[in-house]
Amino acid sequence: MHPFTYTRVSDTREALTAGRRGGRYLAGGTTLVDLMRETVERPEALVDISGLPLREILVTRRGGLRIGALVTMAETAAHRGVRALYPVISQALELSASAQLRNMATIGGNIMQRTRCTYFRDVTAACNKRQLGSGCAAREGFNRTHAILGTSDACVATHPSDVAVAFAALEATVVVLGPDGERGVPFADFLLRPGSTPSREQALRRGELITAVEIPALPRPLRSGYLKVRDRQSYEFALTSAAVALHISGGVIRHAKVAAGGVGTVPWKLPAVERQLIGRRPSDALWAKAAERAADGARPLHHNRFKVELLKRTVERQLRVVGGGK
Ligand SMILES: Cc1cc2nc3c(=O)[nH]c(=O)nc-3n(C[C@H](O)[C@H](O)[C@H](O)COP(=O)(O)OP(=O)(O)OC[C@H]3O[C@@H](n4cnc5c(N)ncnc54)[C@H](O)[C@@H]3O)c2cc1C
Ligand code: SF4
Numbered sequence: 177m178h179p180f181t182y183t184r185v186s187d188t189r190e191a192l193t194a195g196r197r198g199g200r201y202l203a204g205g206t207t208l209v210d211l212m213r214e215t216v217e218r219p220e221a222l223v224d225i226s227g228l229p230l231r232e233i234l235v236t237r238r239g240g241l242r243i244g245a246l247v248t249m250a251e252t253a254a255h256r257g258v259r260a261l262y263p264v265i266s267q268a269l270e271l272s273a274s275a276q277l278r279n280m281a282t283i284g285g286n287i288m289q290r291t292r293c294t295y296f297r298d299v300t301a302a303c304n305k306r307q308l309g310s311g312c313a314a315r316e317g318f319n320r321t322h323a324i325l326g327t328s329d330a331c332v333a334t335h336p337s338d339v340a341v342a343f344a345a346l347e348a349t350v351v352v353l354g355p356d357g358e359r360g361v362p363f364a365d366f367l368l369r370p371g372s373t374p375s376r377e378q379a380l381r382r383g384e385l386i387t388a389v390e391i392p393a394l395p396r397p398l399r400s401g402y403l404k405v406r407d408r409q410s411y412e413f414a415l416t417s418a419a420v421a422l423h424i425s426g427g428v429i430r431h432a433k434v435a436a437g438g439v440g441t442v443p444w445k446l447p448a449v450e451r452q453l454i455g456r457r458p459s460d461a462l463w464a465k466a467a468e469r470a471a472d473g474a475r476p477l478h479h480n481r482f483k484v485e486l487l488k489r490t491v492e493r494q495l496r497v498v499g500g501g502k
Contacts, residue, residue: 184224195383199223204280238393245284245386264400268338271404284386291333304330305374320479326441331374341437345419351388367442395423403494414438416487418494458499467492
């Protein structure tokens with residue numbers, strides 16, 4: 177572990193000042209401290225934001241949500257409004273990490289977490305995300321858990337968050353605070369694909385602080401849910417996952433929100449699947465036809481070809497679970 181300073185801030189202005197000086201925000205600490213211990217991350221200054229007043233979940237009058245950045249994963253998953261309005265969020269969180277971690281880890285920290293690519297976490301391996309220009313050991317190495325969508329020559333790592341897949345499906349907005357006030361970043365623009373600069377992972381400007389994630393109100397009734405496929409049934413990251421929300425009225429699908437996890441360098445929205453669903457009547461044949469589009473554009477690697485078919489089946493199964501089968 178490298179030497180660092182530690183400051184605990186009590187208001188957002190103090191946090192922003194420290195953040196603009198290069199301090200790294202520390203929320204639950206469940207992933208940043210691990211990375212520091214492994215010397216993958218070497219911040220010189222830690223700014224503990226856990227005392228900031230960003231711990232509230234608000235349900236808007238129309239049925240949207242505003243989840244404070246410091247609300248824990250456990251608190252969010254258990255919140256009555258979240259469970260009633262967006263079970264897909266609760267389910268994605270409850271299938272994440274462990275109960276102990278969920279009690280510490282925050283929503284802001286969750287969407288900011290870094291990849292679980294083993295080469296990224298091994299400081300002796302070539303990794304463009306850790307050290308730009310050093311190469312990518314995963315491309316020719318063991319890449320079974322890596323991405324098949326959104327990859328670049330520089331990096332093929334997946335984004336590991338589960339709840340981020342639900343946020344992508346629901347078209348959430350990340351609210352960030354900077355020196356000029358708050359701005360909203362559409363979730364689709366918040367996490368960045370690797371391109372030629374895989375170390376740049378989010379659309380945050382220097383020192384900006386996430387204050388909340390907002391979920392728009394969607395037409396009701398809305399059914400939603402999250403399916404996670406993994407090597408073991410707990411304490412494991414997704415090989416594939418699917419977040420689905422459907423508004424069905426008069427026997428017809430009026431709105432469809434679908435995204436996949438475990439397959440993309442960022443949570444992967446599936447507009448081609450959504451288009452197949454809208455305006456049609458739920459049926460097993462429809463779920464199968466729509467899910468065929470889930471892997472459009474996939475570029476599998478040597479060890480992860482199986483993800484193409486697994487992704488389609490994951491999406492099909494979750495469409496059936498949420499939309500009902502016939
Ligand atoms: C063993 C293990 C298993 C796990 N399994 C899963 C899993 O299955 N699914 C899953 O989704 N996650 C999983 N996780 C990841 C876990 O969810 C994250 O560690 C956690 O959500 C991070 O939140 P935190 O508050 O502890 O973040 P911290 O560790 O405090 O911070 C993480 C990063 O976010 C930044 N940050 C934090 N808050 C803010 C803010 N408000 N504004 C700007 N930047 C901020 C920090 O600077 C840091 O870079 C697992 C973690 C572990 C250790
Ligand atoms: S896939 Fe990305 S994170 Fe993994 S070794 Fe390659 S560059 Fe690094």
